[in-house]
Amino acid sequence: GAVVSQHPSWVICKSGTSVKIECRSLDFQATTMFWYRQFPKQSLMLMATSNEGSKATYEQGVEKDKFLINHASLTLSTLTVTSAHPEDSSFYICSARAAGSGNTGELFFGEGSRLTVL
């Protein structure tokens, strides 16, 4: 099956610093990528949708200036958590839809990136 890879798998940073998480589709082109956040013992929450070459669409309550998303190519999207604070500590997961798969087809998920802000 299609593979989506995230890097880093885990990261620890100091409060006030910025952290970039990469999401790559390894064997397919992804026209659309989605970013999720998951707090302990909770379900995934959609943060934003990014389409290659255009600005991301953020869900209500997600600060676009804090969570910068770039989807510059069909195989790479990045999420930058700017000026991170301890409350941003979470499990960040990306997913991708393959080009040509249709709107209702399966999505492929990365393995997640665990961010801990001290």
Next chain:
Amino acid sequence: DAKTTQPNSMESNEEEPVHLPCNHSTISGTDYIHWYRQLPSQGPEYVIHGLTSNVNNRMASLAIAEDRKSSTLILHRATLRDAAVYYCILKGGADGLTFGKGTHLIIQP
């Protein structure tokens, strides 16, 4: 998105079949029924999806009620590696998936 209702948790024995129910009484005609599962500390994994007819793949089977207001994910022979949170999600368009709380499946050896 239309809402789904799943039991919070279910328990089964290893090597036995597991039937995971999902109610979606407000499903629209264009909504596909998707199932994903999430193992601890991992991203979700696609399991199966369907529209009206029952579906089979190497991982599971999906039985969809005739009125489409409910569906059942069937794991034919559960193994310990099937222990996960299983999410039943309706998808009707280009938007991302909306995850509910899912069913926490516990497999007893």
